Amino acid sequence: MQASLAKFTCTRTARAIASNARDLLAGNGILLANRVARHMTDVEALHTYEGTETVQALIIGRSITGISAFN
Ligand SMILES: Cc1cc2nc3c(=O)[nH]c(=O)nc-3n(C[C@H](O)[C@H](O)[C@H](O)COP(=O)(O)OP(=O)(O)OC[C@H]3O[C@@H](n4cnc5c(N)ncnc54)[C@H](O)[C@@H]3O)c2cc1C
Numbered sequence: 001m002q003a004s005l006a007k008f009t010c011t012r013t014a015r016a017i018a019s020n021a022r023d024l025l026a027g028n029g030i031l032l033a034n035r036v037a038r039h040m041t042d043v044e045a046l047h048t049y050e051g052t053e054t055v056q057a058l059i060i061g062r063s064i065t066g067i068s069a070f071n
Pocket of ligand 1: 048049071
């Protein structure tokens, strides 16, 4: 449960930071030379391969409520 909470929080925060950085730079945010788009795509991989955010949320929810909502 603690590992899921850490993965859920870190990947969610990283996605938000990368998205904010891209927004801050506007048009320049999607130029590869400025490296923001690269971080955005890198963090998308983390969002999936460390266990998807949805599955982490299901694990956290089961730990808190004792009820499993897995399909
Ligand atoms: C860049 C990259 C590197 C990888 N490297 C490795 C590696 O080295 N070793 C390895 O073993 N694997 C690796 N993987 C695979 C990775 O572990 C899987 O992609 C990941 O576990 C998600 O599985 P999936 O892609 O089959 O998606 P699925 O499990 O098919 O998920 C699809 C969608 O359904 C949702 N979902 C899945 N199950 C449920 C459920 N029970 N209830 C509700 N929603 C659900 C998910 O959240 C997601 O939104 C890698 C993946 C990537 C993208």
